[in-house]
Amino acid sequence: VKFVESGGGLVQPGGSLRLSCQPEREVFSRYHIGWYRQVQGKQRELVAAVTTVGNTDYIDSVKDRFTISRDRDSLTVYLQMESLKSEDTAVYYCNTNPYMFDWGQGTQVTVSS
Secondary structure (H helix, E strand, C coil): CCCCCCEEEEEEECCCCCEECCCCCHHHHHHEEEEECCCCCCCCCCEECCCCCCCCEEEHHHHHCEEEEEECCCEEEEEEEECHHHHEEEEEEEEECCCCCCCCCCCEEEECC
16 A cells, blocks of 8 residues: 655745645545654654544644645545644654554655744
């Protein structure tokens, strides 16, 4: 199973980014999907999750700033990130929730002035 993440980049504090994840069709249809992030030297953490029917959940530090969504037409899971902070800097990955498959390459998000 392959996950393809995109949309990362360098943004100033307070800025916005939208990440995209395109899992395989069967994975998109059958599994809950999560966005995870990892800071070098630290464990990967689940940031946001969306169920197959669109229910969402977030860790406290990103609530009211991040929005996860899934688009059935394009088979894409998005993570809209607003009011970014330096502590959001990490490599962001998507996978099922709970994760079951190999990790993709991720997409780097750097929040810095």
